[in-house]
Amino acid sequence: MAQSAAAPSLAADTFPQLLLQHAQVRPGRVSMREKDLGIWQSWTWSQVADEVRALACGLAAQGFRRGMNLAIIGDNRPRLYWSFAAAQALGGVPVPLYQDSVAQEMLYVLENAEIEYAIVEDQEQVDKLLEILPQYPRLKHIYYDDPRGLRNYHQPQLLAYDRLREIGLVHHRDQPQFFHNAVGQVRPEDVCVMLYTSGTTGKPKGVCHTHAGFIAAARGDVEFDGFTADDEVLSYLPMAWVGDHLFSYAQAMVAGFTVNCPESSETAMNDLREIGPTYYFAPPRIFENLLTTVMIRIDDASRIKRRLFHAFMKVARRCGAELMDGKPVALTDRLLYALGDLLIYGPLRNVLGMSRIRVAYTGGAAIGPDLYRFYRSIGINLKQLYGQTETSVYVCKQPTGGAKLDSVGRPLPGVEVKIAPNGEVMVKTPGMLKEYYKRPDATAESISADGYFLTGDAGFFDADGDLKIIDRAKDVGKLADGSLFAPQFVENKLKFFPYIKEAVCFGDQREKVCAFINIDMQAVGNWAEKRNMPYSGYVDLASRADVYDLIQQCVEQVNADLAAEAHLAGSEIRRFLVLHKELDADDDELTRTRKVRRTFVAQKYVLLVDALYSAQTHCQVETEVKFEDGRRGRIAADVAIRDAKFFPLPAVKAA
Amino acid sequence: MSDGRNIGEVTLNLQGISLAFGGVKALSEVSFDVREHEIRAIIGPNGAGKSSMLNVINGVYRPQDGTIRFRGHEWKKMVPYQAARLGIARTFQNIALFKGMTVLDNIMTGRNLKMRCGMFEQAIYWGRNRKEELEHRAHVEQIIDFLQIEHIRKTPVGRLPYGLQKRVELARALAAEPVMLLLDEPMAGMNVEEKQDMCRFILDVNEEFGTTIVLIEHDMGVVMDICDRIVVLDYGRKIGDGTPDEIRNSKSVIDAYLGVAH
Numbered sequence: 027m028a029q030s031a032a033a034p035s036l037a038a039d040t041f042p043q044l045l046l047q048h049a050q051v052r053p054g055r056v057s058m059r060e061k062d063l064g065i066w067q068s069w070t071w072s073q074v075a076d077e078v079r080a081l082a083c084g085l086a087a088q089g090f091r092r093g094m095n096l097a098i099i100g101d102n103r104p105r106l107y108w109s110f111a112a113a114q115a116l117g118g119v120p121v122p123l124y125q126d127s128v129a130q131e132m133l134y135v136l137e138n139a140e141i142e143y144a145i146v147e148d149q150e151q152v153d154k155l156l157e158i159l160p161q162y163p164r165l166k167h168i169y170y171d172d173p174r175g176l177r178n179y180h181q182p183q184l185l186a187y188d189r190l191r192e193i194g195l196v197h198h199r200d201q202p203q204f205f206h207n208a209v210g211q212v213r214p215e216d217v218c219v220m221l222y223t224s225g226t227t228g229k230p231k232g233v234c235h236t237h238a239g240f241i242a243a244a245r246g247d248v249e250f251d252g253f254t255a256d257d258e259v260l261s262y263l264p265m266a267w268v269g270d271h272l273f274s275y276a277q278a279m280v281a282g283f284t285v286n287c288p289e290s291s292e293t294a295m296n297d298l299r300e301i302g303p304t305y306y307f308a309p310p311r312i313f314e315n316l317l318t319t320v321m322i323r324i325d326d327a328s329r330i331k332r333r334l335f336h337a338f339m340k341v342a343r344r345c346g347a348e349l350m351d352g353k354p355v356a357l358t359d360r361l362l363y364a365l366g367d368l369l370i371y372g373p374l375r376n377v378l379g380m381s382r383i384r385v386a387y388t389g390g391a392a393i394g395p396d397l398y399r400f401y402r403s404i405g406i407n408l409k410q411l412y413g414q415t416e417t418s419v420y421v422c423k424q425p426t427g428g429a430k431l432d433s434v435g436r437p438l439p440g441v442e443v444k445i446a447p448n449g450e451v452m453v454k455t456p457g458m459l460k461e462y463y464k465r466p467d468a469t470a471e472s473i474s475a476d477g478y479f480l481t482g483d484a485g486f487f488d489a490d491g492d493l494k495i496i497d498r499a500k501d502v503g504k505l506a507d508g509s510l511f512a513p514q515f516v517e518n519k520l521k522f523f524p525y526i527k528e529a530v531c532f533g534d535q536r537e538k539v540c541a542f543i544n545i546d547m548q549a550v551g552n553w554a555e556k557r558n559m560p561y562s563g564y565v566d567l568a569s570r571a572d573v574y575d576l577i578q579q580c581v582e583q584v585n586a587d588l589a590a591e592a593h594l595a596g597s598e599i600r601r602f603l604v605l606h607k608e609l610d611a612d613d614d615e616l617t618r619t620r621k622v623r624r625t626f627v628a629q630k631y632v633l634l635v636d637a638l639y640s641a642q643t644h645c646q647v648e649t650e651v652k653f654e655d656g657r658r659g660r661i662a663a664d665v666a667i668r669d670a671k672f673f674p675l676p677a678v679k680a681a
Numbered sequence: 682m683s684d685g686r687n688i689g690e691v692t693l694n695l696q697g698i699s700l701a702f703g704g705v706k707a708l709s710e711v712s713f714d715v716r717e718h719e720i721r722a723i724i725g726p727n728g729a730g731k732s733s734m735l736n737v738i739n740g741v742y743r744p745q746d747g748t749i750r751f752r753g754h755e756w757k758k759m760v761p762y763q764a765a766r767l768g769i770a771r772t773f774q775n776i777a778l779f780k781g782m783t784v785l786d787n788i789m790t791g792r793n794l795k796m797r798c799g800m801f802e803q804a805i806y807w808g809r810n811r812k813e814e815l816e817h818r819a820h821v822e823q824i825i826d827f828l829q830i831e832h833i834r835k836t837p838v839g840r841l842p843y844g845l846q847k848r849v850e851l852a853r854a855l856a857a858e859p860v861m862l863l864l865d866e867p868m869a870g871m872n873v874e875e876k877q878d879m880c881r882f883i884l885d886v887n888e889e890f891g892t893t894i895v896l897i898e899h900d901m902g903v904v905m906d907i908c909d910r911i912v913v914l915d916y917g918r919k920i921g922d923g924t925p926d927e928i929r930n931s932k933s934v935i936d937a938y939l940g941v942a943h
Contacts (some may be wrong), residue, residue, distance in 0.1 A: 065822075174889065292832030296832065
């Protein structure tokens with residue numbers, strides 16, 4: 027490779043300029059790949075620059091102007107990533123939407139952001155936009171990438187992406203200087219992207235970031251971890267999530283590395299193995315799912331393999347993470363670990379698609395300590411980072427070699443963090459949001475007078491100066507006896523069991539902690555099959571006494587763990603139930619980033635909560651569910667409630 | 682439903698079809714036609730002769746009486762491989778795939794009629810055959826993309842859930858580039874979501890490739906939604922034929938399905 031892999035000069039200070047710079051410095055290097063019809067297709071930086079130019083010119087010819095907002099909806103596709111750059115080149119603002127949102131949720135964002143132009147992936151998204159068109163007639167232009175199924179759609183708003191591109195090529199031929207001039211007019215202080223918050227609390231808010239801010243954050247990350255143009259990432263997280271925007275767009279634009287788009291969301295794990303990325307970013311949930319899949323396959327493996335796996339995992343737990351951090355380890359353990367690497371860890375990393383991983387990050391939610399330890403012990407440099415949509419996820423990162431499982435690391439260069447008297451974490455970062463779109467009230471509320479962003483998370487600095495986050499500030503509560511109750515902490519412990527997919531704990535202002543459990547259909551289904559237990563579906567499986575026994579073991583194990591943690595021992599789970607339906611974002615029970623909306627769940631299932639805190643042993647409920655197409659149905663079930671064994675506090679035990 | 686699609690002339694015409702197995706009359710004097718590009722449903726209670734009808738169309742059963750006219754060819758007796766050559770592909774009520782083979786290989790078997798190389802040439806992946814195989818693979822990949830089964834490309838069919846197997850069977854039928862597709866209960870045993878996906882695929886196939894589709898289905902919601910015309914059979918006799926609206930209001934159909942007080 028003749029072209030340099032070193033970081034580019036720091037002259038470019040807007041995203042379109044960065045793109046043009048890469049096209050000049052490394053025109054022949056691969057910028058993006060996408061697997062299409064079973065074959066990886068690639069585009070070089072100079073091709074990407076041409077594509078973006080064509081698209082930008084096409085949009086301009088269609089009347090898209092500076093200051094307008096462009097909605098982008100779909101899975102991770104190169105053309106959608108180019109749409110970001112094209113909108114930015116014209117001084118417009120790209121607004122990515124969650125592709126699995128139902129039409130009505132989209133309506134809110136479209137109205138709020140006054141969207142007139144939208145670029146979408148396929149028929150599914152077109153249908154949703156057409157559905158809300160009568161309520162939102164301002165939407166004038168819908169461009170679609172994949173024409174399948176759209177042959178007989180004749181709405182005047184629709185135009186194929188390919189046509190838009192052709193219009194752009196003509197426009198460029200007629201006015202060759204147009205694109206260059208447009209890019210020249212983009213200022214670093216212009217808004218570069220608007221990302222909607224997931225709406226854990228109330229309606230989503232549009233977070234506006236400037237080119238200067240987001241590039242500063244991305245540059246900080248790139249320098250901190252030493253990313254170069256040789257790195258490879260797989261982009262498979264929702265484009266509307268700040269994490270993906272930072273990782274697949276901003277950082278790629280700064281460092282010039284290659285972004286790979288999977289064939290479809292279902293093939294992502296397979297594509298991960300084919301690409302073998304060097305840098306990986308995923309919320310804890312994905313790491314959890316990966317581990318669950320592995321554990322299921324191990325359970326199905328022959329006895330020798332299973333034994334080998336467990337024996338070597340024991341070794342890995344003992345010394346894997348220490349070896350990676352360069353700490354002293356006994357010679358016998360070193361030898362055993364080397365053998366394990368050959369037999370187990372290496373192949374396992376390969377199965378996970380992580381053979382080439384240099385740096386892997388997780389963030390967005392707390393990661394279970396056991397989960398975290400697992401990945402680090404098999405030699406994957408998994409680190410935690412901390413940040414929000416509002417701070418361009420540029421607040422804290424664990425340094426390589428200094429990762430501690432219960433902290434999120436230290437403030438990054440240029441970031442100031444302080445703890446408010448009530449325990450809330452406050453942040454001043456170069457990647458700070460400009461404002462919430464059309465919400466000066468919310469902007470004023472979340473940025474303090476001296477320029478700190480109020481994160482809403484409760485945390486503290488430990489003795490080493492590492493930041494620890496316990497929970498959302500408003501979720502941390504107290505039990506009736508005054509002891510600390512951090513629901514997420516308990517839930518994460520539950521969720522580490524492969525059989526438990528989701529858990530919701532209650533306890534604030536109450537005398538004891540009780541929990542809702544969602545079983546993991548894949549893991550429990552497999553478990554039931556092996557016991558020749560027939561079941562008809564989730565509702566049936568969730569109500570089985572055998573399954574309750576299984577979950578009870580998990581809950582009691584968590585209680586035993588909690589008993590060992592002095593200040594959280596009061597949070598032991600006294601009673602639990604297995605929910606009759608899976609918590610679902612379509613029913614507003616989870617956010618689109620799949621975080622539990624605790625208060626909503628508590629209200630929706632108030633009957634069950636009351637039953638938990640009474641002496642009832644079962645409870646009859648009926649719940650409305652929303653299907654993907656917006657239709658509604660009802661699920662009725664008789665939910666059993668069980669008492670879990672709990673362990674006396676350590677102090678009592680000692681006495 | 683049919684906006685924009687050109688429903689053409691009659692392409693398949695069945696006249697006075699009677700089929701008996703010994704003393705059991707499966708079909709008696711059934712006549713109906715199928716137009717080009719339309720989606721035609723055959724409905725009826727259990728044992729009405731629906732599957733027999735499909736089997737007559739593609740030559741698995743030979744009717745004792747009646748004629749079949751398909752795209753200008755007329756015959757009384759026909760064998761399945763001839764039907765396949767004329768461009769009729771089908772899926773089965775009980776999935777008939779090679780369970781131990783991967784999805785990809787299963788769909789490739791659907792291309793067999795289109796392959797010019799013989800068995801021995803196919804065995805060595807070289808020269809003319811190599812080129813041919815690559816072309817077929819490219820075509821199969823289009824179908825895989827079309828039916829969104831990329832994630833199971835390399836999975837043995839036996840390990841797949843039922844709904845997906847049905848989709849793979851449809852893929853194999855499509856691989857033969859049929860002009861007419863016979864689907865025997867494509868949505869049986871599926872949940873609501875899978876049914877919706879399948880409906881979408883059937884409509885897409887019809888729209889994108891212009892394939893004429895004849896399907897048997899029990900879910901009336903599906904039938905009424907996606908079909909252009911419906912034939913109703915009961916005890917081997919035709920008791921109704923028309924658009925979904927006509928069928929919905931036809932007295933004899935309602936009687937056969939819901940029963941009447943005598």
